[in-house]
Amino acid sequence: MHTHPDRIAILDFGSQYSQLIARRVREANVYCELFPWDAPPEKVQALQPTGIILSGGPNSVYDPGAPSLGDYVLQVGAPVLGICYGMQLLARACGGVVAPSSHREYGQTSIEIQPSRLWAANVPQALSVWMSHGDRVDQVPAGFHTIAHSANTPIAGMADEARGIYAIQFHPEVNHTQHGRDIIDQFLHQVCGCGSSWTSAGIIDESIARIRAQVGTRPVICGLSGGVDSSVTAALVHRAVGDQLTCVFVDTGLLRKGEGEQVIETFQREQGIRLVAVDASEDFLEVLQGVTDPEEKRKRIGEKFVRIFEAQIAGLGIQPAVTNSKTVLLAQGTLYPDVIESRGPERQAAAKIKTHHNVGGLPKDMQFELLEPLRFLFKDEARAVGSALGLPDSIVWRQPFPGPGLAVRILGDVTWERLERLRAADAVLQEELRRADLMRATSQSFAVLLPVRAVGVMGDGRTYSEVIAIRAVTTDDFMTADWARIPYEVLARISSRIVNEVHGINRVTYDITTKPPATIEWE
Numbered sequence: 001m002h003t004h005p006d007r008i009a010i011l012d013f014g015s016q017y018s019q020l021i022a023r024r025v026r027e028a029n030v031y032c033e034l035f036p037w038d039a040p041p042e043k044v045q046a047l048q049p050t051g052i053i054l055s056g057g058p059n060s061v062y063d064p065g066a067p068s069l070g071d072y073v074l075q076v077g078a079p080v081l082g083i084c085y086g087m088q089l090l091a092r093a094c095g096g097v098v099a100p101s102s103h104r105e106y107g108q109t110s111i112e113i114q115p116s117r118l119w120a121a122n123v124p125q126a127l128s129v130w131m132s133h134g135d136r137v138d139q140v141p142a143g144f145h146t147i148a149h150s151a152n153t154p155i156a157g158m159a160d161e162a163r164g165i166y167a168i169q170f171h172p173e174v175n176h177t178q179h180g181r182d183i184i185d186q187f188l189h190q191v192c193g194c195g196s197s198w199t200s201a202g203i204i205d206e207s208i209a210r211i212r213a214q215v216g217t218r219p220v221i222c223g224l225s226g227g228v229d230s231s232v233t234a235a236l237v238h239r240a241v242g243d244q245l246t247c248v249f250v251d252t253g254l255l256r257k258g259e260g261e262q263v264i265e266t267f268q269r270e271q272g273i274r275l276v277a278v279d280a281s282e283d284f285l286e287v288l289q290g291v292t293d294p295e296e297k298r299k300r301i302g303e304k305f306v307r308i309f310e311a312q313i314a315g316l317g318i319q320p321a322v323t324n325s326k327t328v329l330l331a332q333g334t335l336y337p338d339v340i341e342s343r344g345p346e347r348q349a350a351a352k353i354k355t356h357h358n359v360g361g362l363p364k365d366m367q368f369e370l371l372e373p374l375r376f377l378f379k380d381e382a383r384a385v386g387s388a389l390g391l392p393d394s395i396v397w398r399q400p401f402p403g404p405g406l407a408v409r410i411l412g413d414v415t416w417e418r419l420e421r422l423r424a425a426d427a428v429l430q431e432e433l434r435r436a437d438l439m440r441a442t443s444q445s446f447a448v449l450l451p452v453r454a455v456g457v458m459g460d461g462r463t464y465s466e467v468i469a470i471r472a473v474t475t476d477d478f479m480t481a482d483w484a485r486i487p488y489e490v491l492a493r494i495s496s497r498i499v500n501e502v503h504g505i506n507r508v509t510y511d512i513t514t515k516p517p518a519t520i521e522w523e
């Protein structure tokens with residue numbers, strides 16, 4: 001079933017870094033999947049892992065009900081790397097002694113390494129690593145030897161080289177650990193013997209084979225928003241099944257200025273993809289009328305989207321006999337982070353904070369079978385695939401834009417007048433950031449229309465108008481974010497242009513809140 005030559009299973013014991021481990025493995029050109037620690041053993045074993053990595057986690061192995069190590073992990077016979085809590089689990093499972101440490105170690109720590117196959121040739125004997133642990137291993141199990149120590153942790157790493165079991169108390173996946181990537185690389189390529197086949201070309205070949213197998217001769221519809229995810233999905237599906245794909249671009253009326261035209265230009269004219277453009281702005285405004293609750297907005301928009309696709313089928317000449325069952329496919333740009341049932345604390349919180357409409361908001365009676373070719377890809381991998389498929393940088397490097405569009409950037413009532421106001425303000429912001437060459441320096445930047453009015457003075461008259469908040473953030477993963485330090489003079493230009501050019505706005509504020517505690521979007 002698996003077409004990847006090498007496959008790493010990562011068991012997630014609740015560390016905030018579990019996804020990062022998966023990204024590092026992929027960056028080393030090796031395919032991996034992340035499983036919750038208590039995933040059914042058959043599910044993990046079905047991957048036939050070439051190697052297994054155990055993540056860290058917030059618990060002590062002695063906590064009642066603490067996540068435990070399934071017996072199968074050591075029975076599979078594949079090399080194992082335990083990180084932090086994963087090390088303590090291995091020590092305990094193999095008969096070592098784990099005890100609370102008298103000195104908790106958090107942050108940067110110096111360790112010294114002893115010879116082991118886990119250390120790549122370029123890893124120096126002394127290095128600075130990232131630790132975050134309370135418990136520690138006091139005695140290695142029979143068959144293991146110590147491979148690293150620090151001042152407070154006499155056993156900061158251990159190995160049973162014959163069985164290919166390695167464990168380290170520090171986090172090689174974080175940037176703060178010197179040579180962390182080399183250590184992961186060494187485990188993957190030298191200990192597990194993995195090749196480097198997980199590349200854009202490899203991903204494309206494999207995805208095409210999977211798409212063809214799932215689709216057969218059936219028609220596929222793809223909702224194209226012009227964002228990175230749906231664009232790469234469309235390009236990939238088109239490469240796999242050509243004209244069996246019809247893209248539906250819905251102008252929800254909730255898009256940014258000029259976006260619709262660009263999507264049509266890129267996909268219809270440049271990529272030669274069959275594209276149906278639907279102007280549904282009135283429908284969306286209608287379902288949003290009087291709705292101010294953000295989750296309700298998302299739900300209604302998600303539902304409307306699907307209904308519009310369904311309505312499009314009739315016009316596409318697809319036989320009703322086919323549409324009666326779930327035989328038409330709907331291609332979606334769902335990415336791996338949306339799919340992972342991760343146990344990291346912030347993932348659980350994130351999952352609760354918002355229902356991303358591409359995952360949670362689809363109606364239950366939907367008449368499509370889903371095709372999700374990016375389901376196992378991280379964003380950077382999707383971008384690389386997009387570039388390899390010939391999509392322009394303006395699409396591949398586009399900042400993320402939420403599915404529900406400007407509706408969640410208009411706090412309060414969504415009306416056409418307010419949409420036009422926000423679109424105009426946002427266009428000014430984008431133009432000025434581009435002019436100052438700050439687009440790539442900010443991970444996401446946008447204008448938000450607030451549900452308040454403020455007093456101002458213009459000419460000789462008093463105004464009582466709406467307020468725009470500017471949001472610009474820097475982030476690696478969108479789970480945490482800092483506000484971008486946009487130079488004052490750029491902010492000054494943006495503010496002055498918005499209040500002068502956008503009718504109905506008399507005040508501009510800059511949002512200087514980090515995530516957490518705020519989120520990136522205002523709704």
Ligand code: XMP
Binds near residue numbers: 354400
């Ligand atoms: P927050 O506001 O949760 O945003 O910090 C994190 C990232 O997710 C995007 N976002 C969404 N994307 N549908 C989407 O497709 C949504 O409902 C949605 N809400 C937020 C947001 O733009 C940011 O990049």
